[in-house]
Amino acid sequence: xxxxxxxxxxxxxxxxxxxxxxxxxxxxxxxxxxxxxxxxxxxxxxxxxxxxxxxxxxxxxxxxxxxxxxxxxxxxxxxxxxxxxxxxxxxxxxxxxxxxxxxxxxxxxxxxxxxxxxxxxxxxxxxxxxxxxxxxxxxxxxxxxxxxxxxxxxxxxxxxxxxxxxxxxxxxxxxxxxxxxxxxxxxxxxxxxxxxxxxxxxxxxxxxxxxxxxxxxxxxxxxxxxxxxxxxxxxxxxxxxxxxxxxxxxxxxxxxxxxxxxxxxxxxxxxxxxxxxxxxxxxxxxxxxxxxxxxxxxxxxxxxxxxxxxxxxxxxxxxxxxxxxxxxxxxxxxxxxxxxxxxxxxxxxxxxxxxxxxxxxxxxxxxxxxxxxxxxxxxxxxxxxxxxxxxxxxxxxxxxxxxxxxxxxxxxxxxxxxxxxxxxxxxxxxxxxxxxxxxxxxxxxxxxxxxxxxxxxxxxxxxxxxxxxxxxxxxxxxxxxxxxxxxxxxxxxxxx
Numbered sequence: 094x095x096x097x098x099x100x101x102x103x104x105x106x107x108x109x110x111x112x113x114x115x116x117x118x119x120x121x122x123x124x125x126x127x128x129x130x131x132x133x134x135x136x137x138x139x140x141x142x143x144x145x146x147x148x149x150x151x152x153x154x155x156x157x158x159x160x161x162x163x164x165x166x167x168x169x170x171x172x173x174x175x176x177x178x179x180x181x182x183x184x185x186x187x188x189x190x191x192x193x194x195x196x197x198x199x200x201x202x203x204x205x206x207x208x209x210x211x212x213x214x215x216x217x218x219x220x221x222x223x224x225x226x227x228x229x230x231x232x233x234x235x236x237x238x239x240x241x242x243x244x245x246x247x248x249x250x251x252x253x254x255x256x257x258x259x260x261x262x263x264x265x266x267x268x269x270x271x272x273x274x275x276x277x278x279x280x281x282x283x284x285x286x287x288x289x290x291x292x293x294x295x296x297x298x299x300x301x302x303x304x305x306x307x308x309x310x311x312x313x314x315x316x317x318x319x320x321x322x323x324x325x326x327x328x329x330x331x332x333x334x335x336x337x338x339x340x341x342x343x344x345x346x347x348x349x350x351x352x353x354x355x356x357x358x359x360x361x362x363x364x365x366x367x368x369x370x371x372x373x374x375x376x377x378x379x380x381x382x383x384x385x386x387x388x389x390x391x392x393x394x395x396x397x398x399x400x401x402x403x404x405x406x407x408x409x410x411x412x413x414x415x416x417x418x419x420x421x422x423x424x425x426x427x428x429x430x431x432x433x434x435x436x437x438x439x440x441x442x443x444x445x446x447x448x449x450x451x452x453x454x455x456x457x458x459x460x461x462x463x464x465x466x467x468x469x470x471x472x473x474x475x476x477x478x479x480x481x482x483x484x485x486x487x488x489x490x491x492x493x494x495x496x497x498x499x500x501x502x503x504x505x506x507x508x509x510x511x512x513x514x515x516x517x518x519x520x521x522x523x524x525x526x527x528x529x530x531x532x533x534x535x536x537x538x539x540x541x542x543x544x545x546x547x548x549x550x551x552x553x554x555x556x557x558x559x560x561x562x563x564x565x566x567x568x569x570x571x572x573x574x575x576x577x578x579x580x581x582x583x584x585x586x587x588x589x
Contacts, residue, residue: 151228152295152296152299154228155228155296155318156296156299156300157226157228158225158226158227158228158317159296159297159299159300159318160300161225161226162225162317162400162403163300163303165216165219165220165225166216166303166403166404166407166408167303168215168219169212169213169215169216169219169404170212170408171208171209171212171213171408171412172208172212173201173205173208173209173412174202174205175411175412175415176199176200176201176205176363176365176412176415176416177199177200177201178198178199178415178419178420179197179198179199179200180198180420181198181419181420181421182196182198182361182418182419182420182421183196183421184357184358184421184422185358185359186357186358186359187355187357187358187359187379187380187381187382187447187483188447188483190358190359190379191379192377192379193377194379195364196361196363196419196421197363197364197419198361198363198419198420199363199365199415199416199419201365206365206368206369209369209412210368210369210370210371213369213370213371213404214371216401216404217401217436217437220396220397220400220401221397224396224397224400225400227317227392227396227399228318229319229320229321229322229392230320230321230322231322231393232322233320233321233322233323234262234321234322234323234324234325234338234341235262235263235264235265235319235320235321235323235324235325236255236262236263236264236265236324236325236326236327236337237264237265237267237315237316237319237321237324237325237326237327238251238264238265238266238267238315238326238327238328238329239266239267239268239308239311239312239315239328239329240266240267240268240273240329241268241269241273241308242273242562242563243502243504243506243507243563244329244330244502245275245278245329245561245563246504246505246506246553246557246561246563246564247329247330247502247503247504248266248329248330249278249282249283249286249553249557250332250503250546250549250550250553251327251329251330251331251332252264252283252286252288252332253286253549253552253553254332254333254545254546254549255286255332255333255337256286256287257545257549258333258334258335258336258337259336260333260336260337260338261287261338262287262325262337262338263287263288263289263321264283264286264287264288264289265288265289265291265315265319265320265321266279266283266288266289266290266291267290267291267292267293267311267314267315267318267319268290268291268292268293269292269293269294269308269311270292270293270294271292271294273292274290274292275560275561275562277560278290278557278560278561282557282560291315291318291319293311293314293315293318296318297314304407306407307410309425309426310406310407310409310410310426312326312385312406312426313399313402313403313406313426313429314403316388316390316392316399317392317399317403319392321392322391322392322393323341323389323390323391323392323393324388324389324390324392325337325340325341325387325388325389326385326387326388326389326390327386327387327495328385328386328387328497328499330386330497330498330499330502330503331386331387331495331496331497331498331499332495332496332498333494333495334493334494334495334496334538334542335468335492335494339470340352340389340469340470341389343470344470344473344474345442345469345470345473346389346391346442346469348440349440349441349442350390350391350393350394350395350440350441351388351389351390351391351394351395351398351430351434351439351440351441351442352388352389352390352441352442352443352444352469353383353384353385353387353388353389353430353431353441353442353443353444354383354384354386354387354388354443354444354448354466354467354469354495355381355382355383355384355443355444355445355446355447355448355466356381356382356383356384356422356423356427356448357382357384357422357447357448357450358381358382358421358422358423359379359380359381359382360379360380360381360382360428361382361418361419361421362416362417362418362419362428362432363415363416363417363419365416366413366416366417366432369416370432370436371436372435372436381443381445381447381483382418382421382423382427382428383427383428383430383431383443384423384427384448384464384466384497385426385427385430386464386466386495386497386499387466387495387497388430389469390430394439395434395439395441397433397437397439398430398433398434398437398439398441399433401433401436401437402426402429402430402432402433404433405417405429405432405433406426406429409425409426409429413429414426417429417432431443442469442473444466444467444469444472444491445472445475445476445481445482445483446467446472446482446483446490446491447483448464448465448466449464449465449493449531449534450463450464450465451463451464451465451496451528451530451531451534451535452514452516452527452528452529452530453516453519453525453526453527453528453529453530454529454530455519455520456520459530460514460515460516461500461514462498462499462500462501462503462514462516462527462528463496463497463498463499463500463527463528464496464497464499465493465495465496465497465534466493466494466495466496466497467490467491467492467493467494468491468492468493468494469491469494470491471491471492472491474491475488475491490537492537493534493537493538496542496546498546500513500514501513501514501516503516503546503550505550505551505553505554505570505571505573505574506554506561506563506564506567506570508550508574509573509577517577524577524580524581525581526543526581527543528542528543544582547574547577547578547581547582548578548582550574551571551574551575551578554570554571554573554574554575555571555574555575558570558571
């Protein structure tokens with residue numbers, strides 16, 4: 094049966110309209126996909142890349158792990174009152190401390206010590222016989238960090254410094270929740286740097302909470318939930334000067350599977366902690382405290398250390414932070430890694446070369462705005478030969494490996510604000526370089542690290558000025574950094 098010619102024409106016209114609509118929709122959808130897959134290369138140009146997921150490939154594995162671990166944390170809760178603080182332990186530089194002086198700035202009732210000892214013993218026994226199964230991709234390595242809010246711009250700068258070393262290690266950046274997820278940064282900027290965002294609340298909120306976890310406790314959870322078997326954790330404001338790939342394949346990591354770096358201070362662990370952890374009190378409690386801006390660890394070999402460190406952090410704010418630091422500088426998660434490894438008798442290596450502050454000269458001293466940590470491979474080679482510079486050896490130092498630009502944060506939006514330390518200004522208010530002393534340390538870098546650092550600050554300030562949520566409403570970020578750059582670094586070979 095044939096339709097009359099006019100109806101046939103109408104049908105043809107309608108079909109054409111429908112086909113056109115479908116083609117238009119398909120083209121629009123294709124363009125959106127292409128745009129969502131676009132990334133910014135290190136030179137600021139757009140290139141195509143596969144979009145990255147915001148959670149692990151099998152989030153259920155992480156959720157099962159967390160359900161089991163949180164149960165163990167709850168069952169072995171140390172049900173005691175916080176230790177009574179009698180004051181804060183003095184922050185004495187390691188090289189100036191007296192090994193025979195043991196600070197005792199806490200007071201605890203005997204029954205509270207016994208209660209904590211029982212809970213600690215119960216948790217250790219559980220993880221030894223039935224540890225929760227970590228979920229990660231075997232035979233993988235990568236960097237892990239935490240960020241969000243005002244730390245995201247700082248992180249982008251650090252990642253660009255990482256890529257300047259030639260490193261190709263993937264990076265996972267952990268955010269607290271969906272509110273911290275910034276579409277353009279997580280979907281475009283970070284993938285261009287072989288990094289991706291992971292939202293912690295996707296995992297933590299999938300299991301009924303027994304308590305809220307604060308941001309300063311997130312470091313351990315980022316390490317636990319990362320997809321890598323071997324991890325280098327870096328704070329958002331820390332970056333390497335050399336390719337960190339070499340650290341994974343060399344001693345001391347090859348045999349120890351855990352490497353930490355020192356803080357400025359002597360250890361101030363309370364004697365109560367040793368009693369609670371069923372460990373003998375060291376004859377000389379003096380040792381370098383730890384600085385957790387950098388931690389190198391194998392999750393395969395040091396699962397129990399990670400779990401016990403998580404226990405110390407989970408119950409840390411009221412209990413273990415005080416027991417491990419007694420109010421000394423930087424009290425928090427930083428001492429939990431070594432404490433856990435020692436309690437479980439798992440091997441680790443802490444770099445012996447003391448941390449070094451860098452900054453610029455001011456009247457009466459130095460305006461320090463960053464810390465230098467040293468190469469564990471070269472440090473280990475020295476200690477294996479009996480050369481302990483921290484104990485007076487005159488051997489040449491290991492090379493600098495990390496810079497932790499921590500005070501203040503080199504956030505392009507705030508770095509020029511009046512602060513306790515003003516890295517970009519001298520005492521007269523004129524521009525100055527941030528890092529000029531100690532001269533031998535700066536010269537030992539072998540290249541102008543500060544210039545490269547400010548170049549990445551400039552790129553971030555100008556290319557992403559309107560992209561970060563924490564910069565909403567702020568004007569002149571690019572202009573301010575460019576003015577400083579032109580004054581301090583502009584020459585015939587540089588770019589404005």
